[in-house]
Amino acid sequence: MATLSDRTFTQIAELMHGSIGLSFAPSKKPLISSRLAPRIQRLGLGSFEEYLQLISTPDDGGEFQMAVDLLTTNETYFFREPAHFELIEAELARERPRRVAVWSAASSFGDEAYSTAMLLADLHQRGQIGSDWSILGTDISDRVLHSASSAIYPAERLRQVPPERLKRHCLKGEGESEGLVQIGPKLRERVKFGQLNLCAAIEGGLPGAPFDIVFLRNVLIYFDPPTKRAVVDRVLTQLRPGGLFFIGTAEGRVPCDTPLQVLAPGAFRKVAG
Structure with a gap:
């Protein structure tokens, strides 16, 4: 070669x-x-x-x-960076909103989107959020979006999901499908996927916007500093003031002009303008 x-x-x-x-x-x-x-x-x-x-x-x-x-394409798995999900749970349990809209802006194979769906479904079941909740996952890759829509994963990818939660929300493969898990239909109908280039203008806003929670984790590493800043500010136009914004905990300082309040490593609140 x-x-x-x-x-x-x-x-x-x-x-x-x-x-x-x-x-x-x-x-x-x-x-x-x-x-x-x-x-x-x-x-x-x-x-x-x-x-x-x-x-x-x-x-x-x-x-x-x-x-x-x-x-x-990097390794991904369910409930990656669990402190972020704990923060979301505490925030929503305190606010008890009737509506929750979430955007997984670099959704890859959907692990992040479906992890969030499990959390929101459990919060709704406990009466801590209303029934109007939805998740949008976007990525530039057709291949990963197709895989995400099928919602079938090796069981190893769900290693951080407690057995009770797995039982509530997942279907375990048998026979030829042993070792695989599919997300249940009630969660799948709440999560929609679509293709999006984060470096292109977002025309007319995204379905579900303004969002209450936006994930942009583990993707900024692929951009140079000017592109990072442009991407983050563009993504934050789709987040409501007071909404939660997450990047990877190892990605450091957020490069943007949009005012943000630091909550924890990789976790921010959009400051009302």
Whole structure:
């Protein structure tokens, strides 16, 4: 397999940044090489240059999207960063709102969206929120959105979900489906998924906006500083004043012009303007 030259790496990085805002520093060259090399081999192409030519053309057969998936897909699982869900539970139990709208802005395979759905369903059952609650999950990847809509997961991904909650909200696979779990239909009907490029303008607002809770976790790492700021401010236009905003706990300071109050690592409240 041919090696990834500096020149071709730069061209791939420029294509990703220009198209969807992804930023890859020179230190990410080994990552791009290791993620794309098996795909190039599977397609029967002879070099990274041929692959670049393929994903640069409009008639690429969806290969550009495949490259995006390969370069951005990370491990995800249910109730990742549990302190965020504990904060949401405490906040909603205190406020007892009649309506709760949530946006998982980089929803990936849906683990975050369905984790939140489990929490909201339990809060509603306890009478701590009203019956009008909904969740929107968006991502740039068709592939992960299709998987999220099916709501079928390896049981290992739900390792942090207590057995009682699993029993309430999930269907356990048997026979050929042993080791798999599907989210139950009552939760699935509350969670909708759609494709969205966070680097593009949000025309006319999103379904369900303004949201009470917005997750933008573990995606800002893919953007350079100016793009991060633009993305965060754009996303926050869809959050109501006083609403909760979450990024990954390891992502540091939020780069934005929108006033935010720090609640905990990775957790913020949008300040009323």
